[in-house]
Each structure stands twice: as structure tokens, then as C-alpha cells.
Amino acid sequence: MIYSDIAAITGAAGRRDRLLFVGLTVFSTVLQAASVMTLIPVLHALFGDQPSQAWPWVGLLVAQLVLAWVADGLATRAGLRLGFGLIDAIEVAGLSAIRRLDPAELHSPRASRLRDLISTAAPESISVVVLLGSPLIHALLLTPLLALMLLAVAWQLALVALAGGIAMFLALVAGRRAVAKSEEAFADAGRELDDRVLEFAWAQPTLRGAGVGTGTLDGVLRASRRRGLRLLAWQIPGDTLFSVVLQLVLLAFGATTVALYLSGDLEPVAAAAMIVVLLRIVETTGSLSLLSTPSASAARVLTSVRELVTEHQAAGDPRAGVVRGTGLARGLRADGLDFTYPDGTRALREVDADFPAGAITVIVGGSGSGKSTLLDVLSGLREPTGGAVLADGVPAAAPDRLAEASVVFQTTQLRPGTLRENIGAVDDAALPALAERAQLTELVETLPAGWDSRVGESANALSGGERQRVGLARALAKPAGVLLVDEATSALDAITERAVVDALEQVRGERTTVIVTHRPALVALADQVIVLDDGRVVDSGNVEQLLARGGVFADLWTRWRQTEGWQV
Numbered sequence: 079m080i081y082s083d084i085a086a087i088t089g090a091a092g093r094r095d096r097l098l099f100v101g102l103t104v105f106s107t108v109l110q111a112a113s114v115m116t117l118i119p120v121l122h123a124l125f126g127d128q129p130s131q132a133w134p135w136v137g138l139l140v141a142q143l144v145l146a147w148v149a150d151g152l153a154t155r156a157g158l159r160l161g162f163g164l165i166d167a168i169e170v171a172g173l174s175a176i177r178r179l180d181p182a183e184l185h186s187p188r189a190s191r192l193r194d195l196i197s198t199a200a201p202e203s204i205s206v207v208v209l210l211g212s213p214l215i216h217a218l219l220l221t222p223l224l225a226l227m228l229l230a231v232a233w234q235l236a237l238v239a240l241a242g243g244i245a246m247f248l249a250l251v252a253g254r255r256a257v258a259k260s261e262e263a264f265a266d267a268g269r270e271l272d273d274r275v276l277e278f279a280w281a282q283p284t285l286r287g288a289g290v291g292t293g294t295l296d297g298v299l300r301a302s303r304r305r306g307l308r309l310l311a312w313q314i315p316g317d318t319l320f321s322v323v324l325q326l327v328l329l330a331f332g333a334t335t336v337a338l339y340l341s342g343d344l345e346p347v348a349a350a351a352m353i354v355v356l357l358r359i360v361e362t363t364g365s366l367s368l369l370s371t372p373s374a375s376a377a378r379v380l381t382s383v384r385e386l387v388t389e390h391q392a393a394g395d396p397r398a399g400v401v402r403g404t405g406l407a408r409g410l411r412a413d414g415l416d417f418t419y420p421d422g423t424r425a426l427r428e429v430d431a432d433f434p435a436g437a438i439t440v441i442v443g444g445s446g447s448g449k450s451t452l453l454d455v456l457s458g459l460r461e462p463t464g465g466a467v468l469a470d471g472v473p474a475a476a477p478d479r480l481a482e483a484s485v486v487f488q489t490t491q492l493r494p495g496t497l498r499e500n501i502g503a504v505d506d507a508a509l510p511a512l513a514e515r516a517q518l519t520e521l522v523e524t525l526p527a528g529w530d531s532r533v534g535e536s537a538n539a540l541s542g543g544e545r546q547r548v549g550l551a552r553a554l555a556k557p558a559g560v561l562l563v564d565e566a567t568s569a570l571d572a573i574t575e576r577a578v579v580d581a582l583e584q585v586r587g588e589r590t591t592v593i594v595t596h597r598p599a600l601v602a603l604a605d606q607v608i609v610l611d612d613g614r615v616v617d618s619g620n621v622e623q624l625l626a627r628g629g630v631f632a633d634l635w636t637r638w639r640q641t642e643g644w645q646v
């Protein structure tokens with residue numbers, strides 16, 4: 079599980095290091111097991127007639143150990159590179175997830191989990207691979223390898239080692255589970271007691287008024303203590319299970335060695351070497367027990383990181399511009415779109431709608447009816463929780479939609495930098511026409527350094543209307559086939575509204591345009607209007623048809639007209 083998570087996170091780029099790390103660590107474990115078995119011929123020669131015959135075996139032993147160290151050293155280097163790969167992946171995906179977070183989600187549990195992942199999981203990644211990965215592979219493989227090699231000495235010992243290794247592993251897992259379960263139940267009992275004490279404190283005025291003493295709380299305390307004792311009764315076997323099985327395995331291994339020795343099936347030196355084998359088995363299983371808690375928490379962290387990275391890959395990095403738009407107007411279709419926010423708010427309910435290529439579609443609806451959410455989904459800023467967005471009949475994933483859409487938001491944020499930089503990558507030759515379309519020409523002329531004037535909060539402060547026209551120019555500068563406009567004129571001056579209306583009239587036919595608005599001047603541009611209510615499409619058609627039908631749209635239209643009149 080840990081390996082598959084690391085593989086998914088580090089991807090194709092980490093493949094070589096992953097194979098090197100695992101391959102070298104397995105190789106070193108095989109050498110370590112072999113070195114234990116080499117002790118048998120060493121001892122055999124030492125206690126035989128010609129002790130000097132031990133030298134070649136000692137040489138082999140040293141060679142095995144040196145090779146194992148070299149393999150470990152190389153594996154550590156590959157592990158370090160993998161760890162750095164993990165850090166990179168966490169930082170890139172984490173920061174991109176934070177960028178995608180809704181401002182409303184910045185203090186949510188998801189945001190704090192992201193912060194934790196970036197600040198804690200990333201630096202710990204190196205130790206996960208190097209300090210946890212190698213010992214874990216050693217600990218898991220050494221006993222089965224020793225059992226395999228023991229076949230050459232006595233099959234009975236191989237069987238006891240293998241069965242013993244499996245029994246100890248299972249005892250370890252079962253013991254950990256029992257302990258974790260009882261700890262969870264302990265925590266629940268603690269929380270319940272906490273609640274009761276709090277309730278008791280709140281109820282004090284009433285209890286005192288009624289002359290009731292601490293009797294009720296005493297009852298709860300007694301119950302909680304009884305529960306605690308019962309839980310302890312589960313925790314103790316959980317903790318002791320492993321050591322009991324370990325001792326039984328030692329006993330079985332020792333007894334088999336003695337029995338084989340007494341029956342003459344095992345030479346004395348081999349019997350002596352079995353002590354070392356036994357010690358290695360005990361040592362590795364013991365280290366497995368120490369590693370089980372950190373591995374479980376590393377596995378949990380890696381699973382979260384994997385989810386984050388997968389999500390990042392699905393969303394694409396808007397900055398990286400991995401997928402490039404074609405710039406051609408394509409027909410969009412919302413096919414049974416559903417969107418539920420993490421807090422359970424269902425903002426879109428099975429929305430079916432067509433946005434014909436090059437046409438202007440206006441979305442209207444009351445506050446909270448799901449208009450902005452629909453735009454976010456169409457633009458690729460959000461993935462629907464149900465249904466799909468099709469472009470020319472083909473499902474379009476979020477990165478494709480992001481590449482193909484440009485958005486004019488309700489307010490335009492300016493980056494520190496020049497006006498030109500704020501518009502984005504565009505040829506100098508194209509700037510005047512763009513300025514004309516977004517009605518920026520006059521502004522550019524009045525600014526001290528024209529397109530190279532610095533704008534933004536600390537420099538030439540632009541008015542709301544001017545910013546919005548910069549936003550419009552920015553959206554038009556992007557060669558995208560879909561233009562999405564989110565109430566861009568809601569609180570703006572007449573000049574800006576005119577600029578937006580004129581610019582949108584010009585893109586008719588060039589881009590598939592979807593506008594969320596309640597301004598009659600923009601609604602009047604619509605080739606079709608879609609009316610949303612409580613996340614559902616409740617009506618659609620052109621303005622005349624909808625007015626003739628009455629209903630939600632006619633009500634909204636009358637209200638807007640009145641407000642406009644009232645404002646003027």
C-alpha cells in the first residue's frame with residue numbers, strides 16, 4: 079500500500095529510483111540472511127580438524143557484509159531522491175489545491191489538512207522512505223529468507239521459522255488492532271465523561287435550586303470507571319499477545335533444534351549457529367513491532383498525499399498551461415450536472431442545458447440559485463459531483479475546460495506589475511484593437527507610461543470600472559473558445575456596462591459566451607436565457623418567449639426594471 083502510494087505520487091519520473099531502492103534493499107536483505115547462514119561453515123571449520131580452513135568462509139562473510147552495506151548505501155541515495163520527489167509533489171499539488179480553495183474554505187478542516195501536509199508531511203517524506211522503508215523491507219523479508227535457507231540445514235527448522243514468523247506477524251497485527259480499538263473506545267468514553275461534566279456544570283443553578291447534590295455525576299463517574307476497566311481488560315491482551323507468541327516461537331525453535339541435535343540430524347556447530355538465526359528472527363520481528371505504528375501513520379499520510387496529487391493531476395495546473403486551448407468556439411452541453419459543496423449544500427441538481435457554439439447564453443436566477451457554481455463548473459474551476467460537461471459532444475475534463483475558457487469575474491484582481499503584464503501574453507500589435515474592444519484606449523492614453531504604467535494596489539490605483547475593463551481585456555486576450563462572464567457589471571458605471579455589452583456583441587459567433595447577470599442591458603444580448611431556481615433549470619428560451627410565458631423570469635425582469643428605474 080505504501081509502495082503503490084509512493085509510485086502514484088512520484089509517477090514515471092520516480093520509477094528508476096523506486097526500482098533501485100526496492101531492488102537494492104531486497105538484495106541487501108538477501109545478503110544479510112546469507113551471511114547468517116555462512117556462520118555454519120565458519121563454525122564448522124573453526125571447530126573442525128583444520129581451523130585455518132575457516133578463512134575462505136570468513137572472507138565470504140566479510141564480502142557479504144560489505145556488499146550489503148554498499149547496497150544499503152546506494153539504496154539510501156535512491157531513497158533520498160525519492161523523498162525529494164515526494165516533497166516536490168506534495169508542495170506542487172498542495173499549493174495548487176490551496177490556490178483552488180474557495181475563499182470561504184480557507185479556514186475549513188480541508189485547508190488545515192493541506193497546511194499540515196505541506197508543513198509536516200513534506201519534510202517527513204524523506205524519513206518515510208529512508209528511515210522507514212528500508213527497515214520495513216528488511217524486517218518483512220528476513221525471516222522468510224532465513225526459513226528458505228534453513229531448508230538446506232533441516233526442513234523442520236525451516237518450517238518452524240516460517241510458521242513462527244507468520245504467527246508473530248499476525249499476533250502483531252491483531253495486538254495493534256485490539257490496542258487501537260480500545261484506545262478509540264477510551265477516547266469516546268473520555269469525551270462522554272467530558273460532556274457529562276460540562277452538562278453538570280451548566281445545570282448547577284437548577285440542581286442547587288432543587289437542592290440536588292453530586293449524586294447524578296457520581297453515577298456517571300462510576301459508570302465511566304467500570305467502562306474504563308472493561309477496556310483495560312482488552313488492552314492488556316492486545317499488548318501481551320505478541321510477546322506470548324514470540325516466546326512460544328522461541329520455545330518451538332529451541333525444542334526443534336535440541337530434538338534434531340539429540341537425534342543426530344543436526345551437527346553441534348549447526349545447532350550453535352541456530353542461536354544466531356534465532357536472535358536475528360527475534361530482532362527483526364521486534365523491529366517490526368516498533369515500526370508498525372510509524373508505518374501505519376506514514377501510510378495514512380501517503381494516502382492523503384496521493385489523493386491530493388491525483389486531484390491536482392485531474393484539475394491540472396492553470397499556471398502550467400499543460401493543456402492548450404484551441405481558441406475555437408465549441409458547443410457546450412451540461413449533461414445532468416450535479417454539484418454538492420463539501421458542507422453538503424447541493425448547488426446544482428441535474429442541470430441539463432445546451433450552450434450552442436458562438437451563441438450568447440444568459441443565466442438568470444435568484445440569489446443562491448446556483449448561477450456562479452454553474453459557471454465555475456463550465457469553466458473547469460470545479461469538477462461536477464455528478465454528470466458531465468461535453469464540448470462538441472465529447473466529455474471535457476477540467477483541464478480542457480480551463481484551457482478553453484476565459485472568465486470575467488465579478489471583481490478583477492490586479493497583479494502588481496504593468497498594465498501590459500496584467501492583460502497577459504499578447505502581441506504589441508494586437509494591443510490597440512484589444513484596448514478599443516474593452517474601451518481601455520482612453521485610460522491607456524492618460525496613464526503616465528501607457529501600457530507600461532504600473533498598476534495594482536500600491537501603484538496607479540484604477541477605479542472599479544477601469545479594473546473591470548482590464549479584466550475584460552484580459553479575458554479577450556486569451557485565445558479561448560468559451561467566454562464566461564460572472565455578473566461583471568453588477569455594481570458598475572454606465573461606461574463599463576456599455577464596454578461589456580459592446581465587447582460581447584462583437585464576440586458573438588466567435589466564442590461560446592455564457593453570462594450570469596441581472597442587468598437588462600446584458601440580458602437583452604441573449605440568444606437564449608436559462609432560468610435557474612434552487613439549482614435546477616426551471617425555464618429556458620429567448621427573452622420574448624420567457625416574458626410571454628410569465629413565471630420566474632418575468633418576475634425577475636419586472637423587479638430589475640423597477641430597480642433600474644429607481645436607481646436612475
Ligand SMILES: Nc1ncnc2c1ncn2[C@@H]1O[C@H](COP(=O)(O)OP(=O)(O)OP(=O)(O)O)[C@@H](O)[C@H]1O
Nearest residue numbers: 180182419421423425444445446447448449450451
Ligand atoms: N463555497 C461554498 N460552500 C458551501 N456552499 C456554497 C459555497 N458557495 C456557494 N454555496 C451555496 O451554493 C448555493 C448556490 O450558490 P451560487 O453562488 O452558485 O448561487 P448564485 O446563484 O450565484 O448566487 P448569488 O447570485 O447570490 O451569487 C447557495 O445555496 C450557496 O449558499
